[in-house]
Amino acid sequence: MSVAQSNVITRHLRGQRQTRRFTDEPVPKDVITDILEVARWTGSWKNDQPWHFVVVTDAETRKALAEVGPHAAFLEGAPCVVVVVLDGENPRGEPFDEGRVSERIMLAASAHGLGAGTGWFAPGDGEAKAREILGIPEGKVVRQAIGIGRPQPGRQSSGGGRKPLDEIVSWESWSAS
Amino acid sequence: MSVAQSNVITRHLRGQRQTRRFTDEPVPKDVITDILEVARWTGSWKNDQPWHFVVVTDAETRKALAEVGPHAAFLEGAPCVVVVVLDGENPRGEPFDEGRVSERIMLAASAHGLGAGTGWFAPGDGEAKAREILGIPEGKVVRQAIGIGRPQPGRQSSGGGRKPLDEIVSWESWSAS
Numbered sequence: 582m583s584v585a586q587s588n589v590i591t592r593h594l595r596g597q598r599q600t601r602r603f604t605d606e607p608v609p610k611d612v613i614t615d616i617l618e619v620a621r622w623t624g625s626w627k628n629d630q631p632w633h634f635v636v637v638t639d640a641e642t643r644k645a646l647a648e649v650g651p652h653a654a655f656l657e658g659a660p661c662v663v664v665v666v667l668d669g670e671n672p673r674g675e676p677f678d679e680g681r682v683s684e685r686i687m688l689a690a691s692a693h694g695l696g697a698g699t700g701w702f703a704p705g706d707g708e709a710k711a712r713e714i715l716g717i718p719e720g721k722v723v724r725q726a727i728g729i730g731r732p733q734p735g736r737q738s739s740g741g742g743r744k745p746l747d748e749i750v751s752w753e754s755w756s757a758s
Numbered sequence: 759m760s761v762a763q764s765n766v767i768t769r770h771l772r773g774q775r776q777t778r779r780f781t782d783e784p785v786p787k788d789v790i791t792d793i794l795e796v797a798r799w800t801g802s803w804k805n806d807q808p809w810h811f812v813v814v815t816d817a818e819t820r821k822a823l824a825e826v827g828p829h830a831a832f833l834e835g836a837p838c839v840v841v842v843v844l845d846g847e848n849p850r851g852e853p854f855d856e857g858r859v860s861e862r863i864m865l866a867a868s869a870h871g872l873g874a875g876t877g878w879f880a881p882g883d884g885e886a887k888a889r890e891i892l893g894i895p896e897g898k899v900v901r902q903a904i905g906i907g908r909p910q911p912g913r914q915s916s917g918g919g920r921k922p923l924d925e926i927v928s929w930e931s932w933s934a935s
Binding site: 589590594596597598619622626632638639666677683685688699701717718724742 | 766767768770771772773774775776791792794795796798799800801803805807809810811812813814815816819843850853854855856857858859860861862865866869870876878892893894895901918919920921923926927928929930931932933
């Protein structure tokens with residue numbers, strides 16, 4: 582890989598931010614499929630691929646999902662919602678793989694010039710309600726969905742800044758922080 | 759973003775595979791720092807940034823980490839090991855954020871032409887042992903480390919294939935699978 586490409590990629594990775602306000606412009610189906618193709622190739626514990634994705638573009642379903650809890654509310658305004666469903670067979674490992682695949686989905690969305698953000702169905706019975714709305718069988722785990730769409734101009738989250746590197750990195754041992 | 763750049767990025771994302779066999783060539787410190795800079799900007803629940811990274815290049819420490827459990831064994835041969843330490847304050851959310859940041863670290867490593875793979879310290883008391891080796895305080899959570907280095911020629915994992923898209927995607931509801 583050339584240095585120029587390497588820079589394009591690390592700049593892309595560094596620049597990823599959550600978007601939770603979108604225009605109404607639909608996400609073309611071939612773009613959704615390309616994003617899911619990136620998701621499909623994500624690595625997982627023992628290559629279990631413990632996930633299933635329910636793509637929701639229907640406005641009524643999005644509204645219903647948005648109403649299950651405060652952290653999901655922005656999904657109503659996301660033209661494309663990818664609900665991440667976990668097999669529920671490995672509670673210790675699946676949330677890690679869920680994070681991996683969700684990160685890839687968001688990175689792939691922004692590679693297409695789109696914004697993306699995670700919407701959580703908790704607290705309360707939000708997760709059970711989301712499962713019910715989508716007809717997902719009991720036993721499967723539904724914690725969050727990723728809203729995808731064209732960002733509203735000027736409404737992209739700044740991401741809130743980050744801790745400096747020397748605060749979060751130690752070399753060779755913890756005490757060398 | 760241009761279509762050409764978009765393609766470079768989604769191709770990079772799709773092509774990411776685990777690497778667990780490396781040459782002895784050290785990873786330059788500025789490359790490690792660039793990878794950690796990508797990690798630093800990862801999003802997290804409420805922007806908690808619930809992570810700390812212990813970078814291990816010392817051969818004896820890598821050997822000790824490799825001995826704590828079977829899934830960590832390959833870390834001995836990884837010239838650079840990034841141990842991911844979680845705050846341990848949000849057991850439900852942190853593994854998701856751990857997956858996000860670990861995925862970014864692996865993607866950033868391969869943007870630099872390097873391979874990367876996750877090594878888990880469980881089962882048994884592997885996690886406690888890893889914490890002890892690195893002097894990490896009780897209460898912090900240490901589940902895995904990412905080994906990084908130049909892949910041994912011809913030894914990169916094929917990744918084992920993936921389920922087809924129509925098996926893992928439904929449109930609008932589960933029953934429409």
